[in-house]
Every structure is written in C-alpha cells, then in structure tokens.
Amino acid sequence: MNLTLKIWRQKNQSDKGGFKEYKVSDISKDMSFLEMLDVLNEQLSDKGEDPVHFDHDCREGICGMCSLHINGKPHGPLQTTTCQLHMRSFNDGETITIEPWRATAFPVMKDLVVDRSSFDRIIQAGGYVSVNTGGVPDANEIPIPKRIADEAFDAATCIGCGACVAACKNASAMLFTSAKISQLAMLPQGQVERKERAEKMIAQMDAEGFGACTNTGACSAECPKGISLTNIARMNREYFSAVVSSENV
Amino acid sequence: MIDSKIPPGPIQEKWTQYKASCRLINPANRRKYRVIVVGTGLAGSSCAASLSELGFQVEVFTFHESPRRAHSVAAQGGINAAKDYKNDGDSIWRMFYDTVKGGDFRSREANVYRMAECSLALIDQAVAQGVPFAREYSGYLSNRSFGGVQVSRTFYARGQTGQQLLQGAYQALMRQSQIGNVRLHTRHEMMDLWVEEGKAKGIVARNLDTGEIKLHVADAVVLATGGYGKIYYLSTLAMNCNASAIWRAHKQGAFFAAPSWTQFHPTSLPQMGDYQSKLTLMSESLRNDGRIWVPIKSGDNRPPHEIPEEERDYYLERKYPSYGNLAPRDISSRAAKEQIDNGHGVGPMNNAVYLDFKDAINRDGKTAIEKRYGNLFYMYKKITGMDAFKEPMLISPSAHFSMGGLWVDYELMSNLEGLFVLGEANFADHGANRLGANSLLQACVDGYFISPHTIMNYLAGEKPIEDPKPELSHEIIDTNQKRLDNLLAIQGNKTAEEFHKELGKILYNKCGLIREKQTLLKAKTELKNLRDSFYKELLVPKGSSLNFELEKAARMEDYLELAQLIVEDALQREESCGAHFRAEHQTPDGEAKRNDNEFQFVSVWEILENGNHNLHKEHLDFESIKVSERSYK
Ligand SMILES: Cc1cc2nc3c(=O)[nH]c(=O)nc-3n(C[C@H](O)[C@H](O)[C@H](O)COP(=O)(O)OP(=O)(O)OC[C@H]3O[C@@H](n4cnc5c(N)ncnc54)[C@H](O)[C@@H]3O)c2cc1C
Ligand code: SF4
Ligand code: FES
Numbered sequence: 001m002n003l004t005l006k007i008w009r010q011k012n013q014s015d016k017g018g019f020k021e022y023k024v025s026d027i028s029k030d031m032s033f034l035e036m037l038d039v040l041n042e043q044l045s046d047k048g049e050d051p052v053h054f055d056h057d058c059r060e061g062i063c064g065m066c067s068l069h070i071n072g073k074p075h076g077p078l079q080t081t082t083c084q085l086h087m088r089s090f091n092d093g094e095t096i097t098i099e100p101w102r103a104t105a106f107p108v109m110k111d112l113v114v115d116r117s118s119f120d121r122i123i124q125a126g127g128y129v130s131v132n133t134g135g136v137p138d139a140n141e142i143p144i145p146k147r148i149a150d151e152a153f154d155a156a157t158c159i160g161c162g163a164c165v166a167a168c169k170n171a172s173a174m175l176f177t178s179a180k181i182s183q184l185a186m187l188p189q190g191q192v193e194r195k196e197r198a199e200k201m202i203a204q205m206d207a208e209g210f211g212a213c214t215n216t217g218a219c220s221a222e223c224p225k226g227i228s229l230t231n232i233a234r235m236n237r238e239y240f241s242a243v244v245s246s247e248n249v
Numbered sequence: 250m251i252d253s254k255i256p257p258g259p260i261q262e263k264w265t266q267y268k269a270s271c272r273l274i275n276p277a278n279r280r281k282y283r284v285i286v287v288g289t290g291l292a293g294s295s296c297a298a299s300l301s302e303l304g305f306q307v308e309v310f311t312f313h314e315s316p317r318r319a320h321s322v323a324a325q326g327g328i329n330a331a332k333d334y335k336n337d338g339d340s341i342w343r344m345f346y347d348t349v350k351g352g353d354f355r356s357r358e359a360n361v362y363r364m365a366e367c368s369l370a371l372i373d374q375a376v377a378q379g380v381p382f383a384r385e386y387s388g389y390l391s392n393r394s395f396g397g398v399q400v401s402r403t404f405y406a407r408g409q410t411g412q413q414l415l416q417g418a419y420q421a422l423m424r425q426s427q428i429g430n431v432r433l434h435t436r437h438e439m440m441d442l443w444v445e446e447g448k449a450k451g452i453v454a455r456n457l458d459t460g461e462i463k464l465h466v467a468d469a470v471v472l473a474t475g476g477y478g479k480i481y482y483l484s485t486l487a488m489n490c491n492a493s494a495i496w497r498a499h500k501q502g503a504f505f506a507a508p509s510w511t512q513f514h515p516t517s518l519p520q521m522g523d524y525q526s527k528l529t530l531m532s533e534s535l536r537n538d539g540r541i542w543v544p545i546k547s548g549d550n551r552p553p554h555e556i557p558e559e560e561r562d563y564y565l566e567r568k569y570p571s572y573g574n575l576a577p578r579d580i581s582s583r584a585a586k587e588q589i590d591n592g593h594g595v596g597p598m599n600n601a602v603y604l605d606f607k608d609a610i611n612r613d614g615k616t617a618i619e620k621r622y623g624n625l626f627y628m629y630k631k632i633t634g635m636d637a638f639k640e641p642m643l644i645s646p647s648a649h650f651s652m653g654g655l656w657v658d659y660e661l662m663s664n665l666e667g668l669f670v671l672g673e674a675n676f677a678d679h680g681a682n683r684l685g686a687n688s689l690l691q692a693c694v695d696g697y698f699i700s701p702h703t704i705m706n707y708l709a710g711e712k713p714i715e716d717p718k719p720e721l722s723h724e725i726i727d728t729n730q731k732r733l734d735n736l737l738a739i740q741g742n743k744t745a746e747e748f749h750k751e752l753g754k755i756l757y758n759k760c761g762l763i764r765e766k767q768t769l770l771k772a773k774t775e776l777k778n779l780r781d782s783f784y785k786e787l788l789v790p791k792g793s794s795l796n797f798e799l800e801k802a803a804r805m806e807d808y809l810e811l812a813q814l815i816v817e818d819a820l821q822r823e824e825s826c827g828a829h830f831r832a833e834h835q836t837p838d839g840e841a842k843r844n845d846n847e848f849q850f851v852s853v854w855e856i857l858e859n860g861n862h863n864l865h866k867e868h869l870d871f872e873s874i875k876v877s878e879r880s881y882k
Pocket of ligand 3 (some may be wrong): 028036055056057058059060061062063065066081083084
C-alpha cells in the first residue's frame with residue numbers, strides 16, 4: 001500500500017507545533033500501525049531528519065503506553081489499542097491524520113508523546129487498599145461471589161491509556177477514575193476506605209484540570225478495554241453518598 | 250571468592266533462622282537511611298513500597314512515564330503458589346523439587362526452597378490488595394495447571410495476571426508516595442552505578458525529558474530492571490526492555506551469572522515479515538487442547554487441510570508420550586526448531602509449526618473451545634487475520650526470559666556490597682530453565698518478603714551516607730555525558746534499530762535454541778565486526794533533550810557488549826542443560842546431556858580492567874534432594 005501521513009510535529013512543550021505531510025510506500029497490510037510508523041522513521045533517519053516521537057512499549061495491547069488520535073479517533077478505527085491495529089484496516093492511497101491526545105491534563109512533550117502523570121496522581125490520591133506488606137489473612141478467608149469478582153475484574157482491566165479522555169469533548173477522566181473506584185468499591189477488601197477514596201480521587205481528578213462529564217458515552221465507545229459506563233454511574237453514587245455522610249458528621 | 254552466604258541448618262529452617270537472627274534498625278532511625286530502587290515492575294514496586302512502609306527513605310527510578318507500564322504488566326498465564334487449595338498433593342517441598350528439576354539442577358537449592366515457602370504469603374498479600382484472581386462459583390480461588398508439573402498450583406487473572414498483580418504493587422507504591430517516604434523519578438534512565446570503597450552508594454541517572462544527567466546517592470541500591478531477552482530483537486519483551494542498568498553495574502564490578510541462559514517460549518506467533526518488531530506471545534494454556542504437528546514431507550507447501558492425517562507428524566506426542574504437547578518449554582521449543590530447520594516449517598516464511606484445535610473442537614464442540622480460548626483466538630485473528638477455528642494456528646519459538654542476570658547471594662546482594670538485585674534481573678532461582686508461572690512469583694517474593702529483611706540487615710552495619718564531594722560527582726557525570734556525546738558524534742548512516750536487527754539475527758542463528766562450538770566461534774567474529782561498525786556507522790539524530798534514538802543507541806551499545814559475553818558463556822559450558830543445548834552434548838536420541846561431574850556450577854563472570862572476562866564458579870551442592878536425569882518421556 002502507498003499512504004500519505006499527516007502527522008502532528010511539535011519540538012517540545014512550548015513549541016506551537018503543526019501538521020507535516022509524509023509519504024510511505026510498500027506498506028504491507030499485515031504490518032501493525034506502529035510498524036508502519038517505524039518504516040517512516042527509518043526513512044526520516046536515512047534522510048537526516050528527526051524521527052517522529054510516539055509512545056509505545058509492549059506492543060501487545062496491555063501496557064497502556066501507545067496512544068495516537070488516528071483520523072479523529074483515539075487508537076484509530078477499531079476498538080483496540082494502536083499497537084494492535086493493523087494496516088489491513090486502511091486502504092491503499094489513503095491519507096491518514098495522526099495527532100497526539102488532546103487534553104489540558106495531558107501536555108504534549110514532543111510530537112505525539114504526551115505526559116499522563118495526572119493519572120498517577122489520581123491513583124495516588126486514594127486508588128488503593130491501605131494494606132501493608134505482611135499480616136494479612138489467608139486468601140481463601142475472603143470468599144467473593146463469582147459474579148461480583150467478575151464485575152470488579154471488568155473494571156480492573158483498565159490499562160490507563162487515556163483514550164477515554166482523548167475521546168471526550170470535555171476531556172473528562174471520569175471513565176478512568178470510576179473504573180478504579182468501582183473495582184475497589186465492589187470488593188470486600190475495599191469497603192473500609194470506600195467513601196474517603198471516592199472523595200479524594202474525584203477531588204484530584206478535578207484539580208488536574210480534567211473536564212466534567214456530560215454523559216455522551218464517547219469514552220466507553222473508544223475504550224480499548226470496553227470499560228463500561230455503569231462505572232461512572234456507580235462512582236457518582238459513591239461520591240454522593242460520601243458527601244452526604246460527611247456533611248452529617 | 251564466591252560466597253553465597255547460605256545459612257546453616259535444614260533447608261526448611263534456613264529462612265526462618267535467617268529472619269530470626271538478622272540485624273534490625275530501630276524504627277526511629279530508619280528514616281536516616283536512603284535506598285534507591287531502579288525499576289517499578291513487580292520486584293521494584295513491591296520492594297520500594299515495603300521499604301517505605303518500614304520507614305526507610307526510598308528513591309524510585311524508572312524510564313517509563315508511569316510505574317504501571319513496567320513489563321510485568323504483560324504476563325498472561327499465572328503465578329504459582331503451593332497453597333494446595335486443590336488437595337492434589339501439592340506442598341512447598343513438591344514445588345521446590347519441581348522448580349529445581351525444571352531448572353535442570355542448575356539453581357541454588359536454598360533460594361528455590363525459600364521462593365516456594367514464601368509463595369503462600371504472596372497470594373494472601375495480593376488478595377488483600379484487591380488483585381482479582383479467578384474464582385469458582387463458591388467464591389473461593391481457582392487454580393489451573395501449567396507446563397512441566399502434575400499439580401494445579403497456578404493462580405490466574407484471566408489472561409492478564411501480570412497486569413493485575415502489577416496494579417496491586419503499583420497501588421501500594423503510589424500509596425507510599427502519598428503517605429510515606431517514596432519519591433518517584435519517572436522518565437529517568439539509570440546510566441551508571443556509583444561505587445565508593447567497594448560499596449554501591451548511588452546511581453547516575455538521565456532525565457529523559459531534559460537530558461540532564463545527575464548523581465543520586467543512597468545507602469543501598471536495588472536493581473529490579475527486568476529481563477534482557479530483547480537482545481534477540483524479536484522477542485516477547487517490550488520494545489524498551491534492556492540490559493543497561495545491570496550491564497553498567499557489571500562494568501563497575503558486579504558479577505554476571507549465566508548470561509547465555511535464555512528461555513525461548515514455544516507458543517509465540519511467528520515472524521511474518523522483515524518489518525516485524527516483536528513476537529506476540531500466545532498463552533501456553535493453548536497446549537492443553539491444541540495438538541502440535543508439521544507435515545512429514547519436508548517442503549510440503551499444501552494448505553493444512555489438504556494434508557491427510559497419515560502425512561502429519563505430531564512430533565511432541567511421538568517423542569514424549571507421557572507429557573506430549575505439554576512437554577516443558579525448552580524441550581518443546583527445541584523440538585519445533587529441529588522441525589523447522591529440517592524443512593518441515595510451515596506458514597508464509599516456513600518458520601512455524603501448526604497448533605491444531607480440530608480434534609478438540611470435534612471432541613468438545615466449538616462452544617466449549619470458544620469458552621476456553623475465545624479471547625486468544627480473537628487476538629490471533631486480529632493480529633494475523635486468520636481464523637483458528639477453521640485452520641490450525643501458526644506458532645514458533647521466541648526469546649522470552651533471561652534466567653541469567655547479575656549474580657546475587659542468598660541475601661539477593663551482589664558481590665558489590667550494598668547492591669541488591671531482584672526479579673528477572675538477577676540469576677537466582679530458575680536454574681537453566683524457568684517453569685511457567687514461577688517468575689512473577691520470584692519477582693514478588695524478592696520484593697515483598699526477602700529484600701526488606703536483607704536490606705535492613707545490610708543497612709544496620711552502615712553509617713548513613715553524606716552527599717559526595719562535588720569534584721567526584723562531576724567526574725562520573727562527565728564520563729557519562731561524554732559517552733552520549735560520542736554516540737551523537739558518529740553521524741553515520743545506520744540507526745540503532747538496524748544494528749539491533751542484525752544483532753538479533755546473529756544471536757538467534759548462532760547462540761539461540763541450539764549452540765555449537767564452530768558456529769559460536771563464528772558468532773564471536775561477527776559480533777566483533779558488528780561492534781566495530783557500530784562505532785563507525787551509527788546514526789543518532791542530534792538533540793540532547795527528549796531523543797528516543799539516543800536512548801536506543803546507548804542501550805544498543807550495552808547490548809553489543811553483553812552479546813559477546815553471552816557467546817563466551819555458551820562456549821565455555823561444554824554440556825547441555827535446560828535451555829542451553831550444545832549440539833555436541835546430546836544423548837543418542839537427541840536429548841540434552843548434562844555433565845554433572847564438570848559443570849555442576851553456575852558460571853559467574855567478572856569483568857577485568859581491559860574489558861576481558863574472568864570466570865568464577867559457584868559450585869552447586871544439593872544436600873536435600875538427589876540430582877537425577879531430567880526426563881519427560
Ligand atoms: C509476554 C510475557 C509473558 C509472561 N508471562 C508470565 C507468566 O504468565 N507467569 C510468570 O510467572 N511470568 C511470566 N513472564 C515473566 C515475568 O513477567 C517477568 O519475569 C517479571 O514480570 C519480571 O518482573 P521484574 O519486576 O523483574 O521486571 P519488569 O517488570 O520488566 O520491570 C523492569 C523495570 O525496570 C525499569 N528499568 C529497566 N532498565 C532501567 C534503567 N536503565 N533505568 C531505569 N529504569 C529501568 C523499567 O522501567 C521497569 O520499570 C512473562 C513475560 C513476558 C515477556
Ligand atoms: S478507561 Fe479505557 S480508555 Fe480510559 S484509560 Fe482505561 S483503558 Fe484507557
Ligand atoms: S504498546 Fe503497550 S498497549 Fe500499545
């Protein structure tokens with residue numbers, strides 16, 4: 001296949017940035033999208049130009065590193081991560097537009113690389129069970145009904161890629177935050193800190209500059225792990241019950 | 250010279266005794282000590298969090314943008330523990346024995362026993378953190394069996410056990426960075442180890458965003474930087490996995506053990522074209538129902554469904570009737586390579602074997618198979634465009650896990666005092682072949698349960714460090730800056746990636762699944778030539794701040810040096826054991842032939858001033874079990 005690539009180039013955080021066009025040829029349909037970009041980068045290096053910087057690592061759809069807004073969609077046309085997208089999803093002669101995630105809380109570092117440390121700070125605010133190493137009960141002393149375990153697991157599959165934020169017109173991080181809050185709220189281990197956790201994580205999410213949720217559902221539709229909107233509803237319930245009970249005190 | 254510091258006493262009591270007698274530090278004094286932890290995979294995150302909980306100051310470094318991205322995240326299959334929840338005869342002893350045997354009697358008995366012993370508490374710890382292991386309808390935890398053993402001791406979390414365990418460790422780490430004494434340095438790459446009077450006292454790290462290189466001092470340094478299987482280029486590892494941290498420590502005096510022991514995973518997807526950057530792992534569990542075969546006629550290019558039953562060779566079932574398609578990894582991988590080398594390889598590049606579900610589908614029905622492996626079949630289709638319900642999967646062996654790594658003693662401390670090495674980065678527990686689902690365990694146990702005790706024991710004998718004199722720190726920073734400047738100055742015409750691909754080819758062909766003296770010698774020459782051309786032809790685009798190509802080039806430089814030691818190590822070991830198969834040393838029916846009289850030791854390499862290497866031997870004494878032939882027939 002021969003393709004035209006319209007790629008966002010930006011030298012550093014303070015640079016204004018802009019699109020640049022490149023051509024690649026002889027692309028095999030079995031290549032992954034990132035391997036296609038590898039080909040472009042070899043080409044640029046051979047010409048002495050700076051290769052396009054993009055995030056990636058495992059290339060197996062699990063580490064959450066890869067990103068890219070491809071033709072207006074986070075992770076491209078399929079509901080998967082960019083590293084798991086193959087060129088058979090595109091047509092010969094096509095022009096593909098590639099941009100970084102766009103969100104105030106995800107500043108662009110260079111080209112297509114963004115800084116997602118805001119997600120870490122949301123977890124830091126309370127996305128855990130406060131248990132130290134050692135002194136815990138036998139694992140089978142905490143039986144958990146399979147239905148609940150499975151539901152909590154669905155929420156736990158979030159890989160922290162940020163596509164939900166990139167998909168949302170308000171750049172809201174509700175899907176990401178609610179996935180962790182839900183997972184722990186459903187499990188017996190997470191009960192003790194349930195209210196405090198919801199309050200703190202949501203406060204941090206707001207402090208990072210993520211937008212509000214207007215229930216369009218774009219996040220879940222683009223999430224490569226299919227994290228469900230019910231998590232957001234659950235988070236809202238957790239939050240309101242937390243606020244109400246702390247006002248009572 | 251090699252002292253593994255194994256505590257005296259019966260094997261069942263060594264660790265208990267050690268803990269009872271190791272030195273402690275008063276809680277109020279702990280905050281005076283600072284420990285650097287490099288790496289935030291299972292080993293690093295768990296160690297850092299646990300040390301901070303005890304009250305130590307912890308500085309954590311990772312080149313990743315977030316601790317949660319470490320490659321532990323990619324582990325699919327599961328984690329072993331001798332809980333015996335199944336009542337199927339499992340015990341610490343059995344797990345210990347399986348692991349030593351699986352490693353072909355080339356691991357240190359006392360360490361392996363301790364790993365099995367600590368496995369029980371690890372599952373408890375993970376569940377308490379909220380790690381969602383698979384459960385039965387009763388609400389209790391579920392187990393499955395994994396290659397090379399006869400009990401079901403593997404705990405799992407769908408196909409993402411690593412991601413779920415890492416979430417647990419990451420969350421513990423993030424909690425400590427909020428309430429405790431952890432300081433995170435993400436996007437920082439360790440470039441060098443700082444050694445003072447023979448003791449590790451800090452690291453040199455480069456801020457990848459700004460390019461700034463700085464010395465960070467501490468009272469002890471922990472390296473938990475993962476495996477280096479990516480040196481083979483095509484592998485199941487992440488693109489950025491590297492050996493730089495341990496290699497730089499090695500160059501500062503830390504011994505490197507068994508560098509050539511690399512595990513090749515039998516069920517990864519084969520290479521489909523030259524552009525390919527990695528090989529995706531398909532879970533080993535597929536071997537429970539899939540049958541592996543190749544056409545009997547070499548060069549047979551007919552599509553699989555046109556090859557009649559009598560013209561197929563189910564070679565694992567034929568050669569290993571009692572384990573069949575479930576033979577251990579090293580054996581399955583080597584058998585596949587033999588078939589491929591003898592012209593029986595299938596697929597577009599004739600580099601694969603078939604994993605066929607036809608009989609399982611006929612036996613159990615499509616629905617049952619879909620229920621068991623649906624997500625894997627779906628992933629296979631997404632990557633290859635092929636439907637495994639209709640035609641057999643194509644699989645091939647791929648570089649996967651490094652049993653080798655920095656040498657450590659029973660305390661997980663290197664010969665350089667104050668340098669602790671955890672997880673896949675050390676050599677300790679897996680011998681010459683790792684059993685599936687044991688390495689997540691090792692990484693966790695090293696970090697949560699072992700290193701917190703042994704590090705405290707070490708620190709108790711140290712006076713808290715002061716910042717070094719500025720002249721000294723300038724020198725090591727300059728050396729490291731110059732190193733990068735030199736790489737930038739070459740301005741040739743070949744990228745680091747291109748060198749990496751060439752390096753991978755040399756290692757796969759000449760120091761991979763099958764090794765032989767003559768080809769190893771050839772590899773030595775080729776590696777030397779490749780290194781020479783690296784310093785003439787490398788091309789790194791200018792730019793000292795965020796520059797991925799510069800990061801790759803520096804890692805590549807280290808890989809090129811390590812590759813030479815890998816080949817040296819493979820040459821020196823005139824026997825076959827586990828993943829190390831020397832063609833000259835095999836039984837008449839083609840099985841690995843160990844030489845216990847001469848090689849019952851771990852090869853431990855010391856680097857000399859002139860860059861050459863000196864071999865030390867750590868003899869392996871088996872006091873608790875009888876060394877036997879490792880047979881799976
Ligand atoms: C695809 C795959 C599947 C697997 N499946 C299983 C399984 O089912 N069961 C099992 O038991 N094992 C499995 N393994 C093996 C297991 O996952 C690893 O051995 C284990 O997770 C290693 O953990 P670790 O903490 O030692 O290293 P890692 O998780 O690799 O972490 C390394 C860390 O070091 C950091 N780092 C490295 N170099 C530097 C540097 N120079 N400067 C700064 N930071 C650095 C990285 O950023 C990272 O944070 C699998 C491995 C792979 C590749
Ligand atoms: S919720 Fe989905 S899209 Fe958002 S970070 Fe998690 S995996 Fe990515
Ligand atoms: S590179 Fe890891 S999820 Fe895509």
